[in-house]
Amino acid sequence: MTHRVERKKKGLSYWLAESVLTLLAMFGVLCVAAVVAALLFDVRIMVFKTGSMSPDIPAGSVALVRMIPAEDAAIGDVTTVYREGQLPITHRVISNEPDPENPVGRIIEMKGDANDTPDIAPYKVEEVGKLFWSAPGLGKVVTTLSDPRIMLLITLLAGLIVGWAFWPRKTTPDGRGSDELLTK
Template sequence: MRIRSRIENALLDLLAAGGVVCIGLVIAAFAFDISLILFKTGSMSPTIPQGSMSVVQRIPADEIEVGDVVTVDREAGELPVTHRVIEVHPQRAGEALIEMQGDANPTPDPGPYRVTEVRKVLWSMAGAASVIVWFSDPWVLGGLTLAAAALVLWAFWPREAQYDGEPACADDEAGGRP
């Protein structure tokens, strides 16, 4: 029983540490304006292949440099575009016109984008988009929620005291109560 108890405690400690890491990542995401972007197309291949996930940080137009891979929002109803910056034309304070081109595209995007801020790609992971999409399925989220609730219930469920042959205190040995 002692080995089982140690394994259970180690598992709970590992899960608690994972929870603390997740909370820290959420706080960092809000503090540093970081988010995730999933890639549906291969226009940035081979640098960022189709099905990748990227971590992006919002930066002002004044910080954009040629060679950065950035995401810009387009007109309402259109998906944002993530391409490499090939030219930056500073405008009035806090604004820039940027020209972009996908690494896999033979020509630059049709026109410049007028921006006050963009989301700069910090790093990406190939193939991670499908995993994130799978975890965001309501059935998967529901199952994970039920599993977490069952784990918490199990962790705090009262257990029977186990007698190992040794008295708990001196009063138990004498058979009296304080």
């Protein structure tokens, strides 16, 4: 009595679907790792809307900043200052002095690389975001992906893909899944 083992041939659509699911799974792991890293290391993403830091960081660039104590911001560092009720400012530090009114505070003067003069007034801060990475042109992508309608669409598509991936498959007459080995 001979037993023959047959594998069901898998077509192009099967391999394409498996490849897409693998890529999406890797992207999901990357996203989770990025969120964990952002929380652990206090990293924030910035989109440059103006060209005040050109040519190094043109308008439309994306940058990552890590929050540090203001006293650690060195002259020449590109830092982000968060202002209550206003948009943050990201420019180069030109001076960093102790704040006589606040023992942990600093008075930081900044200037955009493309600007002729320093910012109008110095900033009184306790912490700043220090830029450690930037990429020109990614701002449009980040802005588009941040749109709530796009986020909803991505969520719905992800749900459909997950539903499709786990949807019950056809079974053979003996009750096995069609992707399993068949013996005769």
